[in-house]
Amino acid sequence: MLFRRIAWLFAMLFCLHAHASGTPSLADRLPRPLPVLEVGYYEFPPYTYTASDGSTRGSGAEMVRHILRKAGYRARFRSLPSARLYLGLQDGSVQLWAGAPGKPELAGSTLECERTLGHVDLNLYRLASRAAPQLPQGLSGARIILISGYSYWKPVTDLLDDPHLQLELHRTSTHVAALQMLGLQRGDYLIDYQAPVEQARRELGMAPLAFDRLYSVPTKLIVSRRAPDAERLREQLDNAYDALKAEGYEMELP
Numbered sequence: 001m002l003f004r005r006i007a008w009l010f011a012m013l014f015c016l017h018a019h020a021s022g023t024p025s026l027a028d029r030l031p032r033p034l035p036v037l038e039v040g041y042y043e044f045p046p047y048t049y050t051a052s053d054g055s056t057r058g059s060g061a062e063m064v065r066h067i068l069r070k071a072g073y074r075a076r077f078r079s080l081p082s083a084r085l086y087l088g089l090q091d092g093s094v095q096l097w098a099g100a101p102g103k104p105e106l107a108g109s110t111l112e113c114e115r116t117l118g119h120v121d122l123n124l125y126r127l128a129s130r131a132a133p134q135l136p137q138g139l140s141g142a143r144i145i146l147i148s149g150y151s152y153w154k155p156v157t158d159l160l161d162d163p164h165l166q167l168e169l170h171r172t173s174t175h176v177a178a179l180q181m182l183g184l185q186r187g188d189y190l191i192d193y194q195a196p197v198e199q200a201r202r203e204l205g206m207a208p209l210a211f212d213r214l215y216s217v218p219t220k221l222i223v224s225r226r227a228p229d230a231e232r233l234r235e236q237l238d239n240a241y242d243a244l245k246a247e248g249y250e251m252e253l254p
Contacts, residue, residue: 034074037227039064040085040094041077042149045175046199047120047253048098050079059253060219063117064098066249067221070240071233081149092226095233100153100217111234113221115241118253120219122152123211125182125190125197132212133189136165143168145178145187156191156214175200182209193217219253 041048047060056077068075075096080088088094090109101112126132133139136159144160148171152160160167170187172178175196182190183206190197191214201209223234245251 034069034072036076037068037073037233038088038093038095039068039075039077040080040088040097041099042080042082042085044193045196047195048077060098060117063251063253064096064221066244067237067240068096070244071236082151083149086151089222089224090226092224095224095227097222098219099222101220101222102153103151104154106222109225111223111225111230113223113234113241114238115220115251117219117221117251119216121194121216122156122214123192123194123197124214125192125209125211126188127182127185128207128210130188130210132210135159135212136162139167139189140165141168142188143170143186145181145190145192146171147175147178147192148173150193152191153215153217160191176203179204179206179209 041056041061043049044058044060046058048056048058048064049061051057056079061075061077065075078088078094080094085094085097086103086105089097089106098117103110124133124135133142139159142165144167146160146169151157159165160169170181172181175192178190178192179197179200181187183204190209194211197209221234221237223230223237227233241251
């Protein structure tokens with residue numbers, strides 16, 4: 001016991017001497033974990049999704065991880081429906097999201113990075129046997145299939161809310177279920193994003209669908225204003241993107 005106390009005393013004296021002399025101590029030399037950023041997402045395969053083992057996978061998730069590591073952070077991902085994700089960005093419980101800029105409900109509570117990670121297309125899908133509708137009047141009285149938990153830009157939400165069109169809205173939780181509903185003609189049209197639809201269609205072995213593009217959505221890193229030093233964080237993320245691109249990394253989502 002006496003020996004342990006003497007050894008502890010010498011260790012403390014060494015650390016104090018190292019600190020006073022400016023020499024790094026053993027504790028100073030140990031690698032420190034990178035600070036964590038809370039990253040929110042909603043299920044959007046194949047870009048960002050929750051795998052069967054509970055981990056967050058996809059090309060978008062990997063790009064976010066890569067940018068954060070370059071900027072000196074690590075990601076802690078949380079899968080959330082859009083309403084809870086936006087609330088998290090507003091109150092700071094979610095510090096970062098890779099998503100569409102220009103959301104009116106996030107305008108006062110977030111900062112948008114300058115760099116664009118990619119684009120995703122929102123389409124109006126139909127069976128190939130159905131003729132293309134004249135928008136918007138051609139949708140009058142139609143049954144529209146939507147994905148629960150997704151949000152859309154204002155032109156589409158205005159169309160869906162238009163009382164003159166008398167649309168019949170049907171929501172389902174997955175892209176696979178949405179395509180099955182369309183294939184069984186339980187809906188006339190599906191409004192959904194191209195990348196997850198194509199993945200779901202391949203899973204089902206379904207023939208290609210006819211579609212009309214409604215709009216193309218850019219994807220950027222969105223920083224909560226309640227994140228610590230949010231302005232500096234946004235700058236760090238853009239700089240990390242530029243550094244990775246200069247090093248030859250592919251910085252565009254497929």
